[in-house]
Amino acid sequence: MKAGLLTAIREVALGEMPDPKPGPGDVLVAVRSVGVCGSDLHYYLRGCIGSQVVEEFPFVLGHEAAGEVVAVGPDVRKLRPGDRVAVEPGIPCGECEPCVTGRYNLCRAVRFLGTPPVHGAYCEYLAVPERYAHPLPPELSYDEGAMIEPLAIGLFASDLAAIQPGYSVAILGAGSIGLVTLMSALAAGAGPVFVSEPLDARREAAKRLGATQVLNPRTDPVVDAILDATDGRGVDVVFEAAGSVEAHQQMVEVVRPAGTIVPIGSCAEELVPLPLASFRRKGVEVRFVRRFCHTYPRAIGLAQSGKANLSALVTHRFPLEDLAGAFRLLEDYSDGVIKPV
Numbered sequence: 001m002k003a004g005l006l007t008a009i010r011e012v013a014l015g016e017m018p019d020p021k022p023g024p025g026d027v028l029v030a031v032r033s034v035g036v037c038g039s040d041l042h043y044y045l046r047g048c049i050g051s052q053v054v055e056e057f058p059f060v061l062g063h064e065a066a067g068e069v070v071a072v073g074p075d076v077r078k079l080r081p082g083d084r085v086a087v088e089p090g091i092p093c094g095e096c097e098p099c100v101t102g103r104y105n106l107c108r109a110v111r112f113l114g115t116p117p118v119h120g121a122y123c124e125y126l127a128v129p130e131r132y133a134h135p136l137p138p139e140l141s142y143d144e145g146a147m148i149e150p151l152a153i154g155l156f157a158s159d160l161a162a163i164q165p166g167y168s169v170a171i172l173g174a175g176s177i178g179l180v181t182l183m184s185a186l187a188a189g190a191g192p193v194f195v196s197e198p199l200d201a202r203r204e205a206a207k208r209l210g211a212t213q214v215l216n217p218r219t220d221p222v223v224d225a226i227l228d229a230t231d232g233r234g235v236d237v238v239f240e241a242a243g244s245v246e247a248h249q250q251m252v253e254v255v256r257p258a259g260t261i262v263p264i265g266s267c268a269e270e271l272v273p274l275p276l277a278s279f280r281r282k283g284v285e286v287r288f289v290r291r292f293c294h295t296y297p298r299a300i301g302l303a304q305s306g307k308a309n310l311s312a313l314v315t316h317r318f319p320l321e322d323l324a325g326a327f328r329l330l331e332d333y334s335d336g337v338i339k340p341v
Protein backbone atom coordinates (compact mmCIF):
# COMPACT_ATOMS: atom_id res chain seq x y z
CA MET A 1 0.00 0.00 0.00
CA LYS A 2 0.98 3.64 -0.38
CA ALA A 3 2.20 5.47 2.72
CA GLY A 4 3.56 8.91 3.57
CA LEU A 5 7.01 8.12 4.96
CA LEU A 6 9.23 10.15 7.25
CA THR A 7 12.52 9.21 5.58
CA ALA A 8 14.75 11.49 7.68
CA ILE A 9 14.26 14.49 9.92
CA ARG A 10 12.28 17.09 7.94
CA GLU A 11 11.96 14.74 4.96
CA VAL A 12 8.69 13.17 3.91
CA ALA A 13 8.07 11.14 0.75
CA LEU A 14 5.40 8.88 -0.69
CA GLY A 15 6.49 5.24 -0.54
CA GLU A 16 5.31 1.67 -0.10
CA MET A 17 4.58 -0.28 3.07
CA PRO A 18 3.35 -3.87 3.39
CA ASP A 19 -0.45 -4.27 3.32
CA PRO A 20 -1.75 -4.89 6.85
CA LYS A 21 -3.81 -8.07 7.36
CA PRO A 22 -6.65 -8.10 9.88
CA GLY A 23 -5.99 -10.76 12.53
CA PRO A 24 -8.65 -12.31 14.79
CA GLY A 25 -10.88 -9.55 16.15
CA ASP A 26 -9.42 -6.92 13.80
CA VAL A 27 -11.09 -4.83 11.14
CA LEU A 28 -9.27 -3.50 8.09
CA VAL A 29 -9.91 0.23 7.75
CA ALA A 30 -9.36 2.14 4.51
CA VAL A 31 -8.06 5.46 5.82
CA ARG A 32 -10.12 8.43 4.55
CA SER A 33 -8.82 11.30 6.70
CA VAL A 34 -5.88 11.83 9.07
CA GLY A 35 -5.08 14.98 11.03
CA VAL A 36 -1.55 16.37 11.18
CA CYS A 37 -0.91 16.94 14.86
CA GLY A 38 1.57 19.05 16.80
CA SER A 39 3.13 15.81 18.04
CA ASP A 40 3.63 14.61 14.44
CA LEU A 41 5.36 17.94 13.84
CA HIS A 42 7.67 17.31 16.83
CA TYR A 43 8.76 13.99 15.25
CA TYR A 44 9.10 15.62 11.83
CA LEU A 45 11.33 18.40 13.17
CA ARG A 46 13.37 16.51 15.78
CA GLY A 47 12.78 12.79 15.30
CA CYS A 48 11.65 12.47 18.90
CA ILE A 49 9.35 13.58 21.70
CA GLY A 50 11.30 13.26 24.93
CA SER A 51 12.33 9.62 25.27
CA GLN A 52 10.16 8.49 22.34
CA VAL A 53 12.64 8.39 19.47
CA VAL A 54 12.26 7.34 15.84
CA GLU A 55 15.05 4.73 15.77
CA GLU A 56 14.49 3.51 12.24
CA PHE A 57 13.60 5.35 9.04
CA PRO A 58 11.39 5.25 7.10
CA PHE A 59 8.70 5.77 9.72
CA VAL A 60 4.97 6.38 9.27
CA LEU A 61 3.49 9.12 11.47
CA GLY A 62 -0.19 10.00 12.02
CA HIS A 63 -2.63 9.01 14.75
CA GLU A 64 -5.81 11.04 14.16
CA ALA A 65 -7.61 8.80 11.70
CA ALA A 66 -11.05 7.94 10.40
CA GLY A 67 -12.01 5.62 7.58
CA GLU A 68 -14.20 2.89 6.18
CA VAL A 69 -14.17 -0.75 7.19
CA VAL A 70 -13.33 -2.76 4.05
CA ALA A 71 -12.71 -6.22 5.53
CA VAL A 72 -13.07 -7.98 8.86
CA GLY A 73 -10.96 -10.70 10.45
CA PRO A 74 -12.33 -13.78 12.24
CA ASP A 75 -14.31 -13.20 15.47
CA VAL A 76 -15.36 -9.64 14.58
CA ARG A 77 -18.82 -9.24 16.07
CA LYS A 78 -20.43 -5.94 15.17
CA LEU A 79 -18.58 -4.07 12.44
CA ARG A 80 -19.12 -4.91 8.79
CA PRO A 81 -17.52 -3.75 5.53
CA GLY A 82 -18.94 -0.34 4.65
CA ASP A 83 -19.13 0.87 8.26
CA ARG A 84 -17.55 4.28 8.90
CA VAL A 85 -15.30 4.49 11.96
CA ALA A 86 -13.07 6.79 14.00
CA VAL A 87 -9.89 4.95 14.97
CA GLU A 88 -8.80 5.18 18.60
CA PRO A 89 -5.03 5.14 18.10
CA GLY A 90 -3.72 3.56 21.32
CA ILE A 91 -4.03 -0.18 21.86
CA PRO A 92 -3.23 -0.83 25.53
CA CYS A 93 -1.89 -4.19 26.77
CA GLY A 94 -4.93 -4.78 28.99
CA GLU A 95 -2.89 -6.49 31.69
CA CYS A 96 -0.61 -4.02 33.45
CA GLU A 97 -1.62 -2.17 36.61
CA PRO A 98 -2.81 1.03 34.88
CA CYS A 99 -4.82 -1.08 32.41
CA VAL A 100 -6.56 -3.23 35.02
CA THR A 101 -7.27 -0.20 37.21
CA GLY A 102 -9.04 1.54 34.33
CA ARG A 103 -6.33 4.04 33.41
CA TYR A 104 -5.28 2.49 30.13
CA ASN A 105 -3.92 5.83 28.88
CA LEU A 106 -0.96 5.21 31.21
CA CYS A 107 -0.23 1.69 29.90
CA ARG A 108 3.54 1.30 29.55
CA ALA A 109 3.15 -1.29 26.81
CA VAL A 110 0.60 0.65 24.73
CA ARG A 111 0.94 0.39 20.95
CA PHE A 112 0.08 3.91 19.81
CA LEU A 113 -0.23 4.72 16.10
CA GLY A 114 2.56 6.90 14.74
CA THR A 115 4.59 6.64 17.95
CA PRO A 116 7.86 4.73 17.58
CA PRO A 117 8.15 1.86 16.96
CA VAL A 118 4.49 1.55 15.84
CA HIS A 119 3.81 2.90 12.35
CA GLY A 120 0.94 5.35 12.01
CA ALA A 121 -1.96 6.32 9.81
CA TYR A 122 -0.51 8.29 6.87
CA CYS A 123 -1.21 5.30 4.68
CA GLU A 124 -4.03 3.55 2.83
CA TYR A 125 -5.02 0.83 5.31
CA LEU A 126 -4.91 0.13 9.04
CA ALA A 127 -5.69 -3.14 10.83
CA VAL A 128 -7.39 -2.19 14.11
CA PRO A 129 -8.99 -4.27 16.90
CA GLU A 130 -12.75 -3.88 16.52
CA ARG A 131 -13.02 -2.36 19.98
CA TYR A 132 -10.85 0.59 18.96
CA ALA A 133 -12.75 1.29 15.73
CA HIS A 134 -15.66 3.44 16.96
CA PRO A 135 -18.69 3.75 14.65
CA LEU A 136 -19.17 7.24 13.20
CA PRO A 137 -22.74 8.52 12.95
CA PRO A 138 -23.87 9.73 9.51
CA GLU A 139 -23.88 13.38 10.68
CA LEU A 140 -20.08 13.35 10.97
CA SER A 141 -17.69 13.55 8.02
CA TYR A 142 -14.44 11.58 7.88
CA ASP A 143 -12.53 14.81 8.61
CA GLU A 144 -14.63 15.28 11.74
CA GLY A 145 -14.06 11.60 12.52
CA ALA A 146 -10.31 12.22 12.46
CA MET A 147 -10.82 15.14 14.85
CA ILE A 148 -12.45 12.85 17.43
CA GLU A 149 -8.91 12.08 18.66
CA PRO A 150 -8.08 15.64 19.77
CA LEU A 151 -11.64 16.08 21.09
CA ALA A 152 -11.18 12.94 23.22
CA ILE A 153 -8.14 14.68 24.75
CA GLY A 154 -10.07 17.93 25.36
CA LEU A 155 -12.88 16.00 27.03
CA PHE A 156 -10.45 14.06 29.19
CA ALA A 157 -8.77 17.34 30.23
CA SER A 158 -12.14 18.85 31.07
CA ASP A 159 -13.05 15.69 33.06
CA LEU A 160 -9.80 15.93 35.04
CA ALA A 161 -10.59 19.56 35.84
CA ALA A 162 -14.02 18.48 37.18
CA ILE A 163 -15.61 21.56 35.62
CA GLN A 164 -18.88 22.67 37.22
CA PRO A 165 -21.48 24.91 35.54
CA GLY A 166 -20.39 28.53 35.93
CA TYR A 167 -16.72 27.79 36.54
CA SER A 168 -14.40 30.44 35.17
CA VAL A 169 -11.72 28.99 32.92
CA ALA A 170 -8.55 30.18 31.20
CA ILE A 171 -7.13 28.30 28.22
CA LEU A 172 -3.56 29.24 27.32
CA GLY A 173 -3.07 28.34 23.66
CA ALA A 174 -5.75 27.88 21.00
CA GLY A 175 -4.26 25.35 18.61
CA SER A 176 -6.48 22.37 17.99
CA ILE A 177 -6.01 21.05 21.55
CA GLY A 178 -6.85 24.44 23.05
CA LEU A 179 -9.95 24.68 20.86
CA VAL A 180 -11.26 21.18 21.67
CA THR A 181 -10.66 21.96 25.34
CA LEU A 182 -12.72 25.12 24.85
CA MET A 183 -15.55 23.08 23.28
CA SER A 184 -15.41 20.54 26.11
CA ALA A 185 -15.30 23.17 28.88
CA LEU A 186 -18.24 25.07 27.37
CA ALA A 187 -20.22 21.83 26.99
CA ALA A 188 -19.55 21.16 30.70
CA GLY A 189 -21.06 24.56 31.55
CA ALA A 190 -17.93 26.66 32.03
CA GLY A 191 -18.10 30.43 31.75
CA PRO A 192 -16.58 32.93 31.46
CA VAL A 193 -13.79 31.36 29.40
CA PHE A 194 -10.65 33.36 28.61
CA VAL A 195 -8.41 32.22 25.76
CA SER A 196 -4.86 33.42 25.15
CA GLU A 197 -3.32 32.76 21.72
CA PRO A 198 -0.79 34.64 19.56
CA LEU A 199 -2.13 33.62 16.10
CA ASP A 200 -5.00 35.77 14.78
CA ALA A 201 -6.90 32.98 13.01
CA ARG A 202 -6.87 30.82 16.12
CA ARG A 203 -8.06 33.65 18.36
CA GLU A 204 -10.88 34.28 15.91
CA ALA A 205 -11.79 30.59 15.92
CA ALA A 206 -11.87 30.62 19.74
CA LYS A 207 -14.16 33.65 19.68
CA ARG A 208 -16.50 32.02 17.14
CA LEU A 209 -16.62 28.85 19.22
CA GLY A 210 -17.81 30.79 22.27
CA ALA A 211 -14.80 32.12 24.21
CA THR A 212 -15.87 35.04 26.39
CA GLN A 213 -12.66 37.00 25.88
CA VAL A 214 -9.64 36.33 23.67
CA LEU A 215 -6.20 37.73 24.40
CA ASN A 216 -2.99 38.02 22.40
CA PRO A 217 0.00 37.14 24.63
CA ARG A 218 2.30 39.13 22.31
CA THR A 219 0.44 42.40 22.89
CA ASP A 220 -2.00 41.96 25.80
CA PRO A 221 -1.01 41.63 29.47
CA VAL A 222 -2.66 38.19 29.74
CA VAL A 223 -2.27 37.70 33.49
CA ASP A 224 -3.49 41.19 34.42
CA ALA A 225 -6.39 41.00 31.98
CA ILE A 226 -7.64 37.71 33.46
CA LEU A 227 -7.18 38.93 37.03
CA ASP A 228 -9.01 42.20 36.22
CA ALA A 229 -11.89 40.31 34.62
CA THR A 230 -12.25 38.13 37.73
CA ASP A 231 -11.97 40.97 40.28
CA GLY A 232 -8.46 39.87 41.18
CA ARG A 233 -9.57 36.38 42.17
CA GLY A 234 -8.28 34.35 39.23
CA VAL A 235 -10.06 31.54 37.40
CA ASP A 236 -11.31 28.27 38.85
CA VAL A 237 -9.47 26.22 36.24
CA VAL A 238 -6.56 26.94 33.91
CA PHE A 239 -5.60 24.69 31.00
CA GLU A 240 -2.17 24.97 29.40
CA ALA A 241 -2.48 24.02 25.73
CA ALA A 242 0.40 25.96 24.18
CA GLY A 243 3.32 23.72 25.09
CA SER A 244 5.34 26.86 25.84
CA VAL A 245 7.46 27.69 28.87
CA GLU A 246 5.78 31.11 29.10
CA ALA A 247 2.28 29.62 29.29
CA HIS A 248 3.37 27.03 31.87
CA GLN A 249 4.67 29.87 34.01
CA GLN A 250 1.43 31.85 33.65
CA MET A 251 -0.76 28.96 34.87
CA VAL A 252 -0.32 29.61 38.57
CA GLU A 253 -0.61 33.38 38.17
CA VAL A 254 -4.11 33.26 36.68
CA VAL A 255 -5.64 30.49 38.81
CA ARG A 256 -7.58 31.26 42.00
CA PRO A 257 -6.37 29.99 45.40
CA ALA A 258 -7.17 26.25 45.64
CA GLY A 259 -7.97 26.26 41.93
CA THR A 260 -7.09 23.55 39.44
CA ILE A 261 -4.24 23.62 36.93
CA VAL A 262 -4.36 21.22 34.00
CA PRO A 263 -1.24 21.16 31.79
CA ILE A 264 -1.96 19.48 28.44
CA GLY A 265 0.70 20.76 26.04
CA SER A 266 4.06 19.09 25.58
CA CYS A 267 7.04 21.43 25.78
CA ALA A 268 10.02 20.95 23.48
CA GLU A 269 12.14 21.61 26.59
CA GLU A 270 12.61 18.65 28.95
CA LEU A 271 12.98 20.96 31.98
CA VAL A 272 10.52 23.80 32.53
CA PRO A 273 11.27 26.21 35.39
CA LEU A 274 8.11 26.78 37.47
CA PRO A 275 7.49 29.06 40.48
CA LEU A 276 6.70 26.19 42.85
CA ALA A 277 6.45 28.49 45.89
CA SER A 278 3.41 30.12 44.25
CA PHE A 279 1.87 26.69 43.63
CA ARG A 280 2.29 25.88 47.31
CA ARG A 281 1.11 29.23 48.66
CA LYS A 282 -1.99 29.11 46.47
CA GLY A 283 -2.68 25.50 47.42
CA VAL A 284 -3.47 24.63 43.83
CA GLU A 285 -4.20 21.19 42.48
CA VAL A 286 -2.32 20.10 39.35
CA ARG A 287 -3.65 17.33 37.11
CA PHE A 288 -1.64 16.27 34.10
CA VAL A 289 -3.28 15.02 30.93
CA ARG A 290 -1.84 11.95 29.25
CA ARG A 291 -3.78 11.44 26.02
CA PHE A 292 -7.33 10.22 26.84
CA CYS A 293 -9.09 7.45 28.68
CA HIS A 294 -12.62 6.18 27.96
CA THR A 295 -13.62 9.43 26.22
CA TYR A 296 -13.86 8.35 22.55
CA PRO A 297 -17.56 7.38 22.58
CA ARG A 298 -18.49 10.58 24.45
CA ALA A 299 -16.43 12.67 22.04
CA ILE A 300 -18.38 11.16 19.14
CA GLY A 301 -21.66 11.89 20.93
CA LEU A 302 -20.65 15.48 21.65
CA ALA A 303 -19.71 16.06 18.01
CA GLN A 304 -22.91 14.38 16.79
CA SER A 305 -25.03 16.62 19.03
CA GLY A 306 -23.40 19.72 17.54
CA LYS A 307 -21.98 20.83 20.91
CA ALA A 308 -18.48 20.33 19.53
CA ASN A 309 -18.05 21.78 16.06
CA LEU A 310 -15.07 19.80 14.81
CA SER A 311 -15.24 21.14 11.26
CA ALA A 312 -14.10 24.49 12.74
CA LEU A 313 -10.68 22.91 13.31
CA VAL A 314 -10.01 21.71 9.78
CA THR A 315 -8.54 24.60 7.81
CA HIS A 316 -6.53 22.83 5.07
CA ARG A 317 -6.66 19.57 3.11
CA PHE A 318 -3.78 17.74 1.45
CA PRO A 319 -3.66 14.47 -0.50
CA LEU A 320 -1.37 11.75 0.89
CA GLU A 321 1.03 12.55 -1.97
CA ASP A 322 1.58 16.03 -0.51
CA LEU A 323 2.08 15.18 3.15
CA ALA A 324 5.27 17.26 2.98
CA GLY A 325 3.15 20.31 2.12
CA ALA A 326 1.01 19.76 5.22
CA PHE A 327 4.09 19.60 7.45
CA ARG A 328 5.58 22.74 5.90
CA LEU A 329 2.32 24.62 6.45
CA LEU A 330 2.11 23.56 10.09
CA GLU A 331 5.79 24.28 10.70
CA ASP A 332 5.36 27.87 9.46
CA TYR A 333 1.98 28.37 11.18
CA SER A 334 1.09 30.16 7.94
CA ASP A 335 -2.18 30.88 6.15
CA GLY A 336 -4.26 30.81 9.35
CA VAL A 337 -3.66 27.09 9.79
CA ILE A 338 -5.34 25.33 12.70
CA LYS A 339 -5.45 21.71 11.54
CA PRO A 340 -4.41 20.27 8.19
CA VAL A 341 -5.79 16.84 7.27
Ligand SMILES: [Zn+2]
Pocket residue numbers: 037038039063064149150
Ligand atom coordinates in the same frame (compact mmCIF):
# COMPACT_ATOMS: atom_id res chain seq x y z
ZN1 LIG B 1 -2.80 14.39 18.00
Ligand SMILES: [Zn+2]
Pocket residue numbers: 092093094095096097098099107108109110
Ligand atom coordinates in the same frame (compact mmCIF):
# COMPACT_ATOMS: atom_id res chain seq x y z
ZN1 LIG C 1 -1.25 -1.97 29.96
